[in-house]
Amino acid sequence: MNLKLSWRELGVQKKLHILIQGSLIILFLISMNWVIERFETQIISHAEQRADETADGLINGMNLLMLTGAISNPLNRQLLLEKTRRSEGVRELRIVRGDSVVSQFGPGLPEERAQDDMDRTALATGKSAFRRIDEPGKPPMLRVVVPFIAQKDFRGTNCMSCHNAAEGSVNGLASVNIDLSQDMANLADIKRSLWIGHLLIQLFLSWLIWLFVRNLIERNIADPVKKLKLTMAEIQHNNDLSKRADVDERNPDIGDMARSFNSLLGTLEQANERLELFAKMFENSSEAIIITDADKRILTVNPAFELITQYRSEEVIGCDPKILSSGKQTAEYYQAMWSTIEAAGKWSGEIWNRRKNGEVYPQWLSIGAVKNHNGKVINYISLFSDITQRKEDEHRIEMLAHYDVLTKLPNRALFADRLQHALQVADRSHRKVGLMFLDLDKFKAINDTLGHLAGDQLLQSVAERLSRCVRQSDTVCRQGGDEFMILLEEIHSPLDIEGVAQKIALEMSMPHQMGEESRVVSFSIGAAIYPDHAIDSEKLSQCADQAMYQAKEAGRNNFKLYGAG
Incomplete structure (x- = not known):
């Protein structure tokens, strides 16, 4: 996790440099291995060549011994081997007899017999063989097995004339061990030199690439991005979304980034304007x-x-x-x-x-x-x-529409609606409804002598007393001027109406205070009963009105029921 974070925290330039250096190191290792392999191949090839030359020298010596007839003496062969072993890098050398020679001249010395699979394979196939020998504590060796092939012209002699050998048969072989110690030491020196040389080249190339990459990134990425960051910091510091970043047309990628940034700024500016508008709306x-x-x-x-x-x-x-x-x-x-x-x-x-x-x-x-x-x-x-305030305004409008402004009693329209409703209820419940028409006696004289303000005070006092004379379910209405009407719901007989009229007369018997003046006033009251006197509201009102005029004609401060005489 820490390594991942560290890698993420590195800049683009450092990441790119690390990747390039890593690639150079891998290339360096591959090239080093290839060069060293070439040197090793050359050393082995040179050793094989020396072994082959040693084998040739040995064969030439054997030919001389055959020509002089001295080859049958083992001592001569040993001397030849000792002399040949003095060749450069030869550590071990021996001769192995082939089957045709063994059958004619015997097995020879023990060391002249096949020792291992490498000898036997070479005798059987007639092909040279090579094997690298690296044993702990011993110098490195290259063992080379070179077979002797019978032929008429075998290195200047006709070996077939010396014994009964078929052309192309294997007379024997030379087994040569070449010491590779000096070659490997030389190779180690070469390796060191190669490592040092490659390392110096690596460092030089790294430095050149670092300079190139740094210049390339700074000119095409770092500097434009730095300018973009400075613009962003300035916008943040000044809180100015109207500013725009410069577009570098020389670098398409950075130019596209700047254009995208400017487009984002435009969107943010519009969003900020809307937010400011919403904030003002919220606040105000x-x-x-x-x-x-x-x-x-x-x-x-x-x-x-x-x-x-x-x-x-x-x-x-x-x-x-x-x-x-x-x-x-x-x-x-x-x-x-x-x-x-x-x-x-x-x-x-x-x-x-x-x-x-x-x-x-x-x-x-x-x-x-x-x-x-x-x-x-x-x-x-x-x-x-x-x-x-709206509720109060609604209530005020309702009062203006349905109530008398002066007395706060229901007005003519509301009274008519309640009367109609009361008649409908009476039809369903088979009850009676009483309607009273009241006219204030000598009200004009009070207005003329005491003034309209006193008259208004009198009307307000009268309305309050009338409301006390009826039930909560009943309705007192000011028809206009000094005329009032009372709706009595669910009555049983005319006696109910007469009782209300008596309460009104009693209330009116007490003086009404109008500023510094006080007066006793009375009502002329007429009444009608539904459905006894009329079966609709208009007719019922006319009956109550006629009864009221009868009460006036009878001398005022009087009550008359329609049709009662």
């Missing part, structure tokens, strides 16, 4: 933003979050967004919400949360899941806004 968004990890732990929040929730970012980072929960939603509500997110990847809806000070407020919440390229959720992004 009026909506609160929460980014969590896959385990729903808060990673970051924006300033709007701090403004809305009153929590500082450092207080919530690492926490679960549940800390904002108000408790108004059930566990089933949240379970359904997260089921939707898992299935569709997003959810939006209205929810109630709690600020740091404990205040519960409504918010519009959107949650989206962020997935990686494998489809695994890695983040959740939540956006929410405080809709308290």
Whole structure:
């Protein structure tokens, strides 16, 4: 592992130099072995030549002995061998008789017989044989076996005339051992000289190649890459993605690298601009933003979050967004919400949360899941806004649309809707519905004498007292001006309506305070019952209105039921 790391940490120049030097060393070793083998082959060839010459000399001597007839004396043969052994490098020499000579002249001396397989093979085949002998503690030898072939012109003599030998038969052989000690010593000197010479050549070539490689790499790789690195460092230091690297057209590879780098810078510049835009949107968004990890732990929040929730970012980072929960939603509500997110990847809806000070407020919440390229959720992004003002505006709009601005009682439109609904319920339940029409007596005189502000205060006081005289299920409505209507749901008889009228008369008997003034006012009240007097809302209203006018004609501060006379 350390070797791998060390190799990875080396620069391109050093790696290339190591590879070239390794290749040179391998080439050096191969060439050295080849040269040494050539020298060894030459030494062996020279030794073989000497052995062959020694054998020739021995044969010539044998021929002379045959011509003089002295060959039959073993002593003469021994003397010939001793003389021939004095030749350069000859350590051992002997003559071996062939089968034809043995059959005619006898086996001869013991040493003239075949000693080993090498002798016997040469006698049988008539071919010379060579063997290198390297025995521990002994000088290196080359043994050469040279057969004597019978022929008419055998080195100047007709050896076939001396004995009955067939032409081409083997008369015998010469076994010569050549001492290779000096040759091997010379070879060792040659090896040393070759090693030193090759080493010097290796060093010189390495130096030349190192200079060439260094110059080549520095000019074509190192210098352009250094310029590219300086440009990258400058971009990093100045955080300036608009800068571009110079393109070296002389070096296509480095030029392509610079172009690719510039293209990457362009992409990064565009991405950085988008990130800066997103960051500004994140910081300046009026909506609160929460980014969590896959385990729903808060990673970051924006300033709007701090403004809305009153929590500082450092207080919530690492926490679960549940800390904002108000408790108004059930566990089933949240379970359904997260089921939707898992299935569709997003959810939006209205929810109630709690600020740091404990205040519960409504918010519009959107949650989206962020997935990686494998489809695994890695983040959740939540956006929410405080809709308290919107809810108040909606309530205000609803009040304006359905309630009287002055008294806060339902207006004519809402009253008509509730009346219609009450009649439908009465049809299904076979109950009765009472409708009362009320007109404030002498209200115009109060407005003219005390002013409109006093009149408004009187109407507000009257509305509050009327609301106390009915049940929660009943409806009190201001029709306009000084006219009011009361819807009584699910009554049993006219007595229920009369009871309400008596409560109203009792409430009205007490003075109403209007600034520094106080007055006692009364109502003229008319009433009708559904379905006794009418079977629809419009007709029922007309009946109650007629009854009210009858109460006025009877002297005001009076109650009349439609049709009662």
